[in-house]
Amino acid sequence: MSTAIATTTVPTPHTAVLLSARGLRVTFGHTEALRGVDLDINTGEVIAVMGPSGSGKSTLLHALAGVIVPDAGTVSYGSTPAETVEICALDETARARLRLTDFGFVFQFGQLLPDLSAIDNVSIPLLLGGMRRKDALRQARTWLGRLGLAEQANQRPTELSGGQAQRVAIARALVTGPRVLFADEPTGSLDSLAAENVMVLLTDVARETGTTVLIITHDARTASYADREIIVRDGRVTAGFALSASVAGS
Numbered sequence: 001m002s003t004a005i006a007t008t009t010v011p012t013p014h015t016a017v018l019l020s021a022r023g024l025r026v027t028f029g030h031t032e033a034l035r036g037v038d039l040d041i042n043t044g045e046v047i048a049v050m051g052p053s054g055s056g057k058s059t060l061l062h063a064l065a066g067v068i069v070p071d072a073g074t075v076s077y078g079s080t081p082a083e084t085v086e087i088c089a090l091d092e093t094a095r096a097r098l099r100l101t102d103f104g105f106v107f108q109f110g111q112l113l114p115d116l117s118a119i120d121n122v123s124i125p126l127l128l129g130g131m132r133r134k135d136a137l138r139q140a141r142t143w144l145g146r147l148g149l150a151e152q153a154n155q156r157p158t159e160l161s162g163g164q165a166q167r168v169a170i171a172r173a174l175v176t177g178p179r180v181l182f183a184d185e186p187t188g189s190l191d192s193l194a195a196e197n198v199m200v201l202l203t204d205v206a207r208e209t210g211t212t213v214l215i216i217t218h219d220a221r222t223a224s225y226a227d228r229e230i231i232v233r234d235g236r237v238t239a240g241f242a243l244s245a246s247v248a249g250s
């Protein structure tokens, strides 16, 4: 596997819908977090999810990823009729399995295990999937190299900068080869230079591997690396804009 990161990217052609939400509603007590969301996400698309605080962005991601089951509506996952599953109809065990095999997750804070080195953190999902330790470490090392962290493999999270730690978290999310990466403010705790570095690497690797990506962000610069921007407002998706995918290569 190549360890080089492409500096210019050719956008993946978006041919098939991979995730499709219809009529999603989620209520927490008296709070209507989602009020009827319809959304189609194409294979290989990089989507920025924006909107005010409390508008429902994280809830939308959790519903699409099968972390929560909506009170109403459906989420179909799969690019062909034969492989398509209705995520909301799966039981908790099946949804957990789907998340482990098909989805990757990156969050803003505190996601690395502090007592483990970078390479051990990245190898965890592979070990959980039953891979032999030697093979898992080899694969983890390759992914750390892809994200420019070959020299940090044996360092612990406290010995890494914020941007390096986020890149380790991204390596860990991608090491299993997920079809969809869900990222909730992955650059929210970084300064603008580190944020830009993380976004360039994340979007380059995603486009290279054809991974579909949903990124929640409050930052327009971070969003500019996406192919498309959607706005969540008061529990509804109110707008979607196509963006230039070439920004990631600039």
Ligand SMILES: Nc1ncnc2c1ncn2[C@@H]1O[C@H](COP(=O)(O)OP(=O)(O)OP(=O)(O)O)[C@@H](O)[C@H]1O
Pocket (backbone or CB within 6 Å): 028, 029, 031, 032, 033, 051, 052, 053, 054, 055, 056, 057, 058, 059, 060
């Ligand atoms: N587990 C929960 N229990 C109760 N209310 C919740 C829960 N999760 C979310 N909410 C409420 O649902 C609404 C949407 O929350 P959500 O976290 O999806 O918004 P968000 O757009 O991601 O916000 P932020 O940008 O601040 O992270 C908010 O009013 C929030 O307080």
